[in-house]
Amino acid sequence: GAGVSQTPSNKVTEKGKYVELRCDPISGHTALYWYRQSLGQGPEFLIYFQGTGAADDSGLPNDRFFAVRPEGSVSTLKIQRTERGDSAVYLCASSLLGASTDTQYFGPGTRLTVL
Amino acid sequence: QQQVKQSPQSLIVQKGGISIINCAYENTAFDYFPWYQQFPGKGPALLIAIRPDVSEKKEGRFTISFNKSAKQFSLHIMDSQPGDSATYFCAASRSNDYKLSFGAGTTVTVRA
Numbered sequence: 157g158a159g160v161s162q163t164p165s166n167k168v169t170e171k172g173k174y175v176e177l178r179c180d181p182i183s184g185h186t187a188l189y190w191y192r193q194s195l196g197q198g199p200e201f202l203i204y205f206q207g208t209g210a211a212d213d214s215g216l217p218n219d220r221f222f223a224v225r226p227e228g229s230v231s232t233l234k235i236q237r238t239e240r241g242d243s244a245v246y247l248c249a250s251s252l253l254g255a256s257t258d259t260q261y262f263g264p265g266t267r268l269t270v271l
Numbered sequence: 272q273q274q275v276k277q278s279p280q281s282l283i284v285q286k287g288g289i290s291i292i293n294c295a296y297e298n299t300a301f302d303y304f305p306w307y308q309q310f311p312g313k314g315p316a317l318l319i320a321i322r323p324d325v326s327e328k329k330e331g332r333f334t335i336s337f338n339k340s341a342k343q344f345s346l347h348i349m350d351s352q353p354g355d356s357a358t359y360f361c362a363a364s365r366s367n368d369y370k371l372s373f374g375a376g377t378t379v380t381v382r383a
Contacts, residue, residue, distance in 0.1 A: 160314070187369065189369075189370065191371075196375070196376070197375050197376070198275075198277075198360045198362070198373030198374050198375050198376050199315065199360070199371070199373050200373070201370040201371065201372070204369055204370060212369075212370065215370070247314055247315075249314070251369075254369050255369070256302075256303050256364045256365060256366050256367065256368055256369055257303050257320075257322075257366075258369075259305075259317050260317070260371065261316075261317075262307075262314030262315045262316065263314050264312065264313050264314050265314055
């Protein structure tokens with residue numbers, strides 16, 4: 157497929173567990189973003205990668221959240237010791253270069269439910 | 272805190288009518304204002320975007336109006352169709368930045 161893909165589409169976990177969410181960006185896109193969308197809200201920025209490096213992780217809510225992009229393509233968002241407040245849709249987006257006016261292409265998201 | 276305020280939260284319009292969604296911002300450093308459309312179970316998709324050097328941009332049935340002095344911008348959907356039923360988000364970013372600040376969204380329902 158030509159779009160951004162995310163797996164799994166749904167993840168249900170128990171409070172305190174560890175989860176990994178995966179994002180496959182559009183081929184050739186150097187910029188990758190993670191956003192979190194709570195029910196009835198707009199997406200909120202979490203972290204931005206340019207290539208392999210996290211250029212801006214200022215949106216990560218706390219140190220339980222971590223993301224990697226080791227080869228500059230696929231990215232994994234990792235959440236430790238999950239809490240019920242982490243329940244949300246986690247969206248990944250990619251863009252060609254990362255310029256402010258680049259179109260960000262979003263994946264369908266992973267719906268995370270923490271019981 | 273939300274940097275972009277969006278209203279209304281939801282609206283219902285008859286087929287063929289006009290849908291109007293409004294957004295306001297405080298940060299005068301914002302200089303790129305995209306609108307995203309999101310269908311249930313899908314990620315947001317760029318609909319139309321504007322820079323503050325123009326007051327209006329039109330693409331098909333979708334028009335953005337921009338008022339720099341009032342720090343407001345709006346989306347007009349002309350001749351609304353049932354297929355336009357979706358949630359619409361306004362957003363903003365700065366020229367030396369890449370992250371988008373989104374409004375809370377407006378759910379539009381077009382009745383046939």
